[in-house]
Amino acid sequence: MTDQAIAGRRLQARDNKLSDEMFITALVAGAAIVLFLLASMLVPNFFQFQNVVNLVTNNWSVIALGVGVTFLLVSGNFDLSVGGIVALSGVMAVWFAQASDGTNPLSTGWGLPAWLAMMGALLCAVMIGALNALFVVVLRVPSIIVTLGTMMLARGIAQVVTQGSQRNTNLPSDFGALGNMTMFGTSIKLPVVLMAALILIAVFVERKTVFGRLTYLIGANPVASRLSGVDNARHVVNLYLFSSLVAGGVGILLASEFKSGFSNRGTLMEFDALVISLLGGVAIAGGFGSVIGMFFGAIVLATVTSAATGLVLSPDWQFTLKAIAVFIAIMAQTWALARRHSS
Amino acid sequence: MTHATAQTGVERGFGQRLKTFLKDYYIYLVLIAVVVVLSTANLDKFPLFERGNFLSERNIINILRISAPILTLAGAFTLLMISGYIDLSVGSAMSLSAVVYAMLVINGVPFVPAFAATVVVGVILGAINGFLVIRLKITPVIATLITLSLYKGIALLLVEDGVSAIKSGGGLKMPGWFNDYGRDGVLLGLPWAFWVAVLVTLAMIVVQDRMKLGKYAAATGGNPTAAELSGINTKRTVITLYILVGICAALAGIARSSFMSLGDPLSGDGMELTAILVVLLGGTAFSGGEGRVLKSFIGALIIMSLTVGMLTLVPAYFQTLVVGAALLLAAASNHLVSRKDD
Numbered sequence A: 001m002t003d004q005a006i007a008g009r010r011l012q013a014r015d016n017k018l019s020d021e022m023f024i025t026a027l028v029a030g031a032a033i034v035l036f037l038l039a040s041m042l043v044p045n046f047f048q049f050q051n052v053v054n055l056v057t058n059n060w061s062v063i064a065l066g067v068g069v070t071f072l073l074v075s076g077n078f079d080l081s082v083g084g085i086v087a088l089s090g091v092m093a094v095w096f097a098q099a100s101d102g103t104n105p106l107s108t109g110w111g112l113p114a115w116l117a118m119m120g121a122l123l124c125a126v127m128i129g130a131l132n133a134l135f136v137v138v139l140r141v142p143s144i145i146v147t148l149g150t151m152m153l154a155r156g157i158a159q160v161v162t163q164g165s166q167r168n169t170n171l172p173s174d175f176g177a178l179g180n181m182t183m184f185g186t187s188i189k190l191p192v193v194l195m196a197a198l199i200l201i202a203v204f205v206e207r208k209t210v211f212g213r214l215t216y217l218i219g220a221n222p223v224a225s226r227l228s229g230v231d232n233a234r235h236v237v238n239l240y241l242f243s244s245l246v247a248g249g250v251g252i253l254l255a256s257e258f259k260s261g262f263s264n265r266g267t268l269m270e271f272d273a274l275v276i277s278l279l280g281g282v283a284i285a286g287g288f289g290s291v292i293g294m295f296f297g298a299i300v301l302a303t304v305t306s307a308a309t310g311l312v313l314s315p316d317w318q319f320t321l322k323a324i325a326v327f328i329a330i331m332a333q334t335w336a337l338a339r340r341h342s343s
Numbered sequence B: 001m002t003h004a005t006a007q008t009g010v011e012r013g014f015g016q017r018l019k020t021f022l023k024d025y026y027i028y029l030v031l032i033a034v035v036v037v038l039s040t041a042n043l044d045k046f047p048l049f050e051r052g053n054f055l056s057e058r059n060i061i062n063i064l065r066i067s068a069p070i071l072t073l074a075g076a077f078t079l080l081m082i083s084g085y086i087d088l089s090v091g092s093a094m095s096l097s098a099v100v101y102a103m104l105v106i107n108g109v110p111f112v113p114a115f116a117a118t119v120v121v122g123v124i125l126g127a128i129n130g131f132l133v134i135r136l137k138i139t140p141v142i143a144t145l146i147t148l149s150l151y152k153g154i155a156l157l158l159v160e161d162g163v164s165a166i167k168s169g170g171g172l173k174m175p176g177w178f179n180d181y182g183r184d185g186v187l188l189g190l191p192w193a194f195w196v197a198v199l200v201t202l203a204m205i206v207v208q209d210r211m212k213l214g215k216y217a218a219a220t221g222g223n224p225t226a227a228e229l230s231g232i233n234t235k236r237t238v239i240t241l242y243i244l245v246g247i248c249a250a251l252a253g254i255a256r257s258s259f260m261s262l263g264d265p266l267s268g269d270g271m272e273l274t275a276i277l278v279v280l281l282g283g284t285a286f287s288g289g290e291g292r293v294l295k296s297f298i299g300a301l302i303i304m305s306l307t308v309g310m311l312t313l314v315p316a317y318f319q320t321l322v323v324g325a326a327l328l329l330a331a332a333s334n335h336l337v338s339r340k341d342d
Helices: A003-015 A020-042 A049-057 A060-074 A082-097 A114-138 A143-161 A173-180 A190-208 A210-220 A222-227 A232-258 A269-279 A291-310 A317-342 B002-008 B014-040 B057-082 B090-106 B111-135 B140-158 B176-183 B192-210 B212-222 B224-229 B234-260 B271-281 B293-313 B316-339
Strands: none
Touching: A020 A291, A020 A317, A049 A060, A049 A291, A060 A082, A060 A190, A060 A210, A060 A232, A060 A269, A060 A291, A082 A114, A082 A143, A082 A173, A082 A232, A082 A269, A114 A143, A114 A173, A114 A232, A114 B316, A143 B271, A143 B316, A173 A190, A173 A232, A190 A210, A190 A232, A190 A291, A210 A222, A210 A232, A222 A232, A269 A291, A269 A317, A269 B140, A291 A317, A317 B140, B014 B293, B057 B090, B057 B176, B057 B192, B057 B212, B057 B234, B057 B271, B057 B293, B090 B111, B090 B140, B090 B234, B090 B271, B111 B140, B111 B234, B176 B192, B176 B234, B192 B212, B192 B234, B192 B293, B212 B224, B212 B234, B224 B234, B271 B293, B271 B316, B293 B316
C-alpha cells in the first residue's frame, strides 16, 4: 500500500472513528442479532445454540458463493452465473466419475477416478468463468446480461448431460467422501469448514493485500485506477475466474454430499448470493462492501427465512420476505450513511 | 443511422454501404433465413414439422398464438431499454397479472371489467418500479430484482397452498369463454390476444416516431445529462416508460393466462430473459439511445419460430442451453454491430 493511501486512511480514521464500511458491517451485524432475538421471542424453541450453528451450516453453499459475488460487486461487476455453475460442475463431476459400463445412458459415464472427475468438473466451471470474463472484459457487454446468459448456458449443459433430470447411479464408493466427511468429532461437515476457511482468507485478501485494495479502487473509480497503471481488465478476469472456481467447488461438494448430479441444483442460488451481498451492504455501483458484511447479510436472511418457517408461514412467503428484506436493507443503509455524513 | 449516412457523404465505398444496409436490414434477412430454413429443411430422421411444412396455415397460426405475450411486451421493453433502463420484473409482473385476471374471472367477473382491472394492476406494478428507480434512486437492476421477487411472491401467495394455479375446482368453475381471448380465431384465424399485440406494437411505433415520449426516451438513453439540460423531464419520461412496460406485462399475462386457461403464478418465469433476448436481437444498444420497436417485434417472431422449430427437432431439455447461447450470441453481435459507428 502506498504512503498516500495510508495517509488517506489515517485522515479518514481521524474524521470518523470507524470507516463507512465497518460502520455498515456493524449495522448489519446488529440487525442480525436484533432479528435473532426478535425471532427467539416469537418462535418457540428458536433460542438455542444449535440453531445459531444451523443458520451458518445450512447456508454454507450460498455464503461461499457470496464471497466471489461480493468481490465482483466491489469491482463493479455482477456475477449471476454462479447458480448455473453449481449445477454444471456437480453434474460433470458425477458424469466423469460414473463407471463406463452402465445399463442406460444416465448411468453410464467416463469411468474416471473420483479425484480426476472432480478436477475435470472444476475445469468446466472455470471455463464458464473464462466465458464471463471474455464477454465482460474483452467484448464489453454489460455483466448482468452476460452472466444471465452464461447461467442459462451452464445450467443448459447440465440439463442436456442429465437429460433434464439427474445422474446418481453407478458412482465409485469414494465419490461421497468429500461432501460427507465430518470434522473434529462433531457433526460439522468438511464443506462448512472449507467455507469458514474461505471467508477468513477472503477477509485477509480484502483488507491486507494489494489485490484486495485494488479491487476497491477499480470499483470506485476505474478511470483513476487505469491511469495509475492498474491492469483493470486482468484484475476483473481474475475475479471472474475466482468466482467460477468457488462456484465449481460448491457444486462438486454438493454433488458429493448427495451423491448425485442434479441439473436443477443451485436454482436461484445466484439470486440468493446477490441478495446476501446487498443485505451485507455491498454497493452495486462498486467500490464499497465487505465479505464480513456479506456473511452477516446471510445470517440476516437465514434468520428471517427460518423464523418464517417456524411461524408456519407457507414456503411461498420466501420471495416476498426476500424482497422486503433487501428493500429495507438498501433504504436503511442509504439513510444511515447520509445521516452519518451530514452530521 | 440516417445522419451517419449523411456524414459519410457520397464517396462511401461498396463495403461501407453494405455495412449500413446490413445494420439496417439484417433482422429481416435473419427472419427470412429462419423461415426458409424451417420450411425447407427435411431431415430424414427428424421431420421438422408435421406434414413437413412450416408455412402451413395451422402452424403459422399456432406460432403466432403462442407468441402473443412476448410480441405484446417487446415494444414497450424496447423503449425502456432505449432510455437506458431495464426491467427484470416483467416476468413476475406477467405472472401476477395472469393470476389476478384468472382470479377475477373465476369469481364471476365479466371479461371487460376483469381485463380493465388487470391492466390497472399493470399500471400499479409499473409505477412501483418507476418509483423505486426514480424517486428512491435504487439502481434499476436491483430495484427490479426486488420487485421480481415481490411480484412473484404475491402471485404465489394469491394461489392457495397445495394448488399449483388458479383453475376450476373447489366449487369454482372457470367460465367456458375464458380461453376465447387467447385461442379463438377472430380475424385470419388469429385470436384477440395476437391482434392486441399488433395494436400495442403499432402504438409503440407511433410513440417512438411521432410522439415526444419516444424522442425523450432516445435522448435520455443517449445522454441523460444533456437531455436534462435541454429541458427534458427525464424522470417523468422514465416513470411513464416503466408504466407502459407494466401495462404490456399485464396484457401479456392476460394473453398467457387465457391461452393456458389457468392463472399460473410461475407462467411468466424467464420472460425477462426472453424480452432482453429479443430486444438485443433487434439491435437495441444496451447502453441506450438507439433501437427500433419494429425490429424487436421481428426479433420476437424469430425467437418464437426457432423455439417452436427446435422443439420438433431436439428434446425439451435442450431449451435452456439454446436460449442461453442465443442470448450470448445476440449480445456479442449487438456489440459488434454497434461498434461500427465508433
